[in-house]
Amino acid sequence: MLIQLDFSAVLASWPLLVRGVVWTIGLTIVGTVLGLLLGTACAWARARNLGHRPAPLRWAVASYVELVRNTPFIVQLFFLFFGLPALGLKLSPEFASALAMVINLGAYSAEIIRAGIEATPRGQIEAAHSLALTPGQTFRRVVLPPALQKVWPAMVSQIIIVMLGSAVCGQISTPELSYAANLISSNTFRAFEAFILATAVYLLLSMATRRLLMWMGARFLVGR
Amino acid sequence: MPTAVEATPAAAAPVHPHDGILVGPPPIVDITALRKSYGTNEVLKGIDMKVARGEVICIIGKSGSGKSTLLRCVNGLEEFQEGALSVNGKKLLHDNPAAMRELRQQVGMIFQSFNLFPHLSVGRNIMLAPTLVKARSAQEAEAQARKLLQRVGLAEKFDAMPDQLSGGQQQRVAIARALAMEPQVLLCDEITSALDPELVGEVLRVVESLAQEGMTLMMVTHEMAFARKVSDRVIFMHQGRVHEQGTPAQLFGSPQTPELQQFLSSLHD
C-alpha cells in the first residue's frame, strides 16, 4: 500500500540540513538571550511586589505582552518582514526572524518571570531593604535568582516552543531547518522523506536542548 | 491446629497467649506467613494473625514497623508477595476484580486523612457506594445515610459539603460512609492522628460504640488510653513482625520484651 520511500537522495543533501540546524540553533540562541533580557525587564515593570511603577509603563508592557501572546507567531513575522518595508524599514529575512523571536519570547518570558518574582516571599524583600540594599541590588541579587530558579522548567518549555516555532521563518527564506527541508523536497521530489527527516532532527534537537537547558539551570541557578 | 484457609470449622486447640490462636468459630480475618517488600526493602517479615468475629484489635508500634502496611493488605490496597490472607473464609486474590469487589464490601476502611469526596455533599458521600455497588435505590440509600449520620451524631449535616466540617466531623462522616456498606470488619488507620486534640474524643466515642455493638475492628492507633479501654487484644509490631501480643492488661501492665518496654516508655516523654 505504501509507495516506496527513498531516503537516499534526501540523505545526500545532508549539508543543507546541517546548515539548517545551525541556523535554527543560532536563531534560538539569539532569541533566547535577548528575549530573556527583554522579558526580565518587562517582568520588573509589571511585578506588583517591587514597588510603584508609572501607570503608562505598566499599560504599555501589558499591551505588548497581551498583543504578542494572542496573535500567531507567523503573523508577527509577516508583519515585521512584509509590513514594515511599507514604512521604509526593510529588514533582512534573518534579522526579521531573530527580531520576531526576541519579541515573541520576550512577551512569554515576561509573564513567566513575573510569576516567579511575585512569588518571592515579602520577608525577603524587607530583609534586603533592612540591609540597605538598593532596589536594583535587591532585584538582581535577592529577587531574581530564586525567581528564575522557580520558573526555570516553565521557561525551558517556552524556549523549546520558540525554537520549534522558528520553523515558520523558513517561509521568508531564512535558511533554517524547515527551509532546508523544503529545498530538499523540491530538489529531490521526495517531499515526505525530506519532511520526516527534518521532523526527526527537530525532535532530537528539542530533546537535547531540553536536557541541556535543564542541566544549565541546575548548574547555574541553584546554590550560588 | 486450625488451618483456616477455607471455611472449615476449627479443630479444638490449646490457647497460647502469645500465638493468638483461638478456639471456636473460624476467624473472620486470617493472615498466614504474610510477607511484603517494597523493592528490596522487606516491610512485613512473616505475619501470622487471626482475628475473631467481634474482636477489637489494636496494633501499636513505632513508625516503620509495618502496622499501616499490614492493615492496608487486609483490604487489598497493598499487595503482598508471600503468604495468605482470608476474610470470612475467602482468600484475597489481587488479580480478580470480582473477588476484590466482594472483599471490600466485607471490609471497610477509615483513613487518617478522612478522604471524603470534596465534590459531593456529606449525604451523597455516604450514598455513593451503596447505590453503585449494592444497587440500592436512591430512596433506600438516602434513608440509610440519614440513619447513619444520626448514629454518628451529625444528622443535620446531610446537605453540607465536606470542607464546611471540622476534622472530627469529617472523620465521623467517613465512618458513616464506611458503615453504609455494612462491612463485617472495619480497618482504622490512625484515624485520630490528623485531628486537633479536642476533636479526638468525638471520633473515639463513635468507635467505642461500634465496638460495643460487636463490630470487628482492627485499629492502628497511638491512642493508648483508648486501646487499653476498648480493645480485646493489643498487638505490638516491631520491624515487620508481631513482636508481642496479649490483652491490654498484659501488654501495658507487664511488657515482656525490651523493645515493647522501650516503646511504652518513649510514649511518656
Place this chain on the structure above:
Amino acid sequence: MVEFSIWDILRNLLMAARWTVTLSLIAFIGGGLVGLMLLVARLSKVRGVERAVGAYVQVFQGTPLLMQLFLAYFGIALFGIKTSPWTAAAVALTLYTSAYLTEIWRGCVASIPKGQWEAAQSLALNFAEQLRHVVLPQALRIAVPPTVGFLVQVIKGTALASVIGFVELTKAGSMISNATFQPFLVYACVALLYFALCFPVSLVAQSLERKLHANRR
C-alpha cells in the same frame, strides 16, 4: 490601480476568519475527543499504553506544528488518498490538540490525591466507577482553565495551515496584501482580528483560573 479602503480589506479578512474559527473548533473538539480516549487508555494501566501515549505526546510536543502539517499533507497523499489542505490541516491540528490536551488532563488527574482513589477502592467501587464518580469530576474542575487556555493555542495554530495552502485568515492576509500593496495595514488588521478572537478566550481562561484557586483556598 484600484483603490482599496480599509473596509474592503476588513470585509475580506472577516470572510476568511470564518474558516479560522471553523478549523479551530473542529481541531479543538476532535482533539478533545481523541485526547479523552487517550487519557482513559492511559489510566487503564494496560501494559505499554502509558509508554505509547507518552511517546505520542513527546512527538507532537517536540516537533514544529508546521512540520506536522507538511507531513499530514504529503503523508496522506502517499496512501493514494487525495488530500486537500483543509483535510490535512484538520487531521494535523486534531492530532496536535489531542496530544496537548491528553497531557494537560493527565496532569490534572495526577493532582487528585491518592487518598481519593483509595477511599473509592475501599468502598468496593470498580475502576470505571472510581473514575466516573470520584476522580474525573474533581479532575474536570481543575482541567477547565488550562483547557480553555489551550483553545488560544489552537486558534493561533490554524494560522500555519496557510502554509499548506488552506485559505484562512493568514492566507487571506497574504493574498490581500499582495493585491493591495498595503502589507502594513493588511497584516495589522490580520493581527487585530486574531487578537479579537484570542484575547476574550484568554480572559475567560484567566478568570476561571482565579475562581478555581479562590474556591480551593
